[in-house]
Amino acid sequence: MKSWVEVSERRLAGNYRLLRDAAGGDTAVLAVVKANAYGHGAAVCAPVLVRAGAEWLGVTDVAEGAAVQKALEVAGVARRERPGILVMSGLLREDAEEVVRLGLTPVVWLREQMEWLAEAAKRLGMGPVGVHVEIDTGMARQGVAVGVELEELVAWVRGESGIRVDGVMTHFASSEVAGSAQTVLQRRRFEEAIGVVQAADLRASWVHAGNSSTIDNEGVRNVAWLQGVAEIVGARSMVRTGIALYGYCLPIEGEGLSEVRQKLQPVMTWKTRVIGLREAEAGDTVGYNGIYCVPRAMRLALLPVGYADGVRRELSASNARAGGWAMVRGEKAPIVGRVSMNLTIVDVSGIEGVALGDEVVVLGDGVTAEDHARLAGTIAYEIVCGVRPAHRSGV
The missing domain is CATH 3.20.20.10 (Alanine racemase)
Incomplete structure (x- = not known):
């Protein structure tokens, strides 16, 4: 999943x-x-x-x-x-x-x-x-x-x-x-x-x-x-x-x-998992059109969600503009490069012990629909209505 x-x-x-x-x-x-x-x-x-x-x-x-x-x-x-x-x-x-x-x-x-x-x-x-x-x-x-x-x-x-x-x-x-x-x-x-x-x-x-x-x-x-x-x-x-x-x-x-x-307390927690990890060197470019150039050695994690799943493309990040983030092991992992259709890359350089299969919070505590909405120039309604996960359950 x-x-x-x-x-x-x-x-x-x-x-x-x-x-x-x-x-x-x-x-x-x-x-x-x-x-x-x-x-x-x-x-x-x-x-x-x-x-x-x-x-x-x-x-x-x-x-x-x-x-x-x-x-x-x-x-x-x-x-x-x-x-x-x-x-x-x-x-x-x-x-x-x-x-x-x-x-x-x-x-x-x-x-x-x-x-x-x-x-x-x-x-x-x-x-x-x-x-x-x-x-x-x-x-x-x-x-x-x-x-x-x-x-x-x-x-x-x-x-x-x-x-x-x-x-x-x-x-x-x-x-x-x-x-x-x-x-x-x-x-x-x-x-x-x-x-x-x-x-x-x-x-x-x-x-x-x-x-x-x-x-x-x-x-x-x-x-x-x-x-x-x-x-x-x-x-x-x-x-x-x-x-x-x-x-x-x-x-x-x-x-x-x-x-x-x-x-009021946000009700939704949208999660995914890390499906890839790579070491990037200074000067490497990330994602479509190379809008993000790696300024120093970084560790990048690949997430299997993108704009087709509800991660807005406006959350993309270049060297000139900060974008959105996900929560990895309870810490902010900034998005780097363009959000793709079904994939997003985040920087986990400063987060200890990140491994394949780790749970990642795309929306939830630490990263709200209002955060996404502010970056996307819209309202929280549009963010939560646009989430298309594989499964939903009550907890």
């Missing part, structure tokens, strides 16, 4: 409980396991999160929902203890029957989506399909627009016996910005939308908004606002959290490091 990911179940459960406590009160915290749990492995993470208390899990599509259901079954999570599974990124006509058959809860915003679901339920001889209606309050991504579009959709739902509005939701575009004017506007639009739902007497059980940064950024005030909005329609409030479950969170612009963010 050339590389593998170990997921700390203790840290994952601890992060979930930290976020739940930060949300406070009776507000539920939906645990997002989409994109294969942000690269951590949904089959590993979903059962841990349910046992930590998650009432809802969020997935991208029907295929992910089916895989998570299977993972919970294999893990021995009793049916009565299984959470709701929210399909967060819409659906097509061909998905509708599987959504209904599996009992998944889809996010919808188009009349056509609800027609497909109602037709599928009728074909299968099943009752009304519970859906969560997304309101577009400013993302211009998915959701029904506040105003005539929403009013027409709500009027149609009132006359359609095959659909039950179980939830109403929105998503904030700038939740990581302290005092964001855009968030204030989005809140106001969402409140207007909730008024339309209330006037139509659609009795939603859930009202939810936000992401990890919503909890991290003025969490108490955000959640208090959400609870107040939910009370208007007699619903329960819920916030959605993804990347924070796995130990990371975007910095809040305009504020210092929050208490929640300081307490």
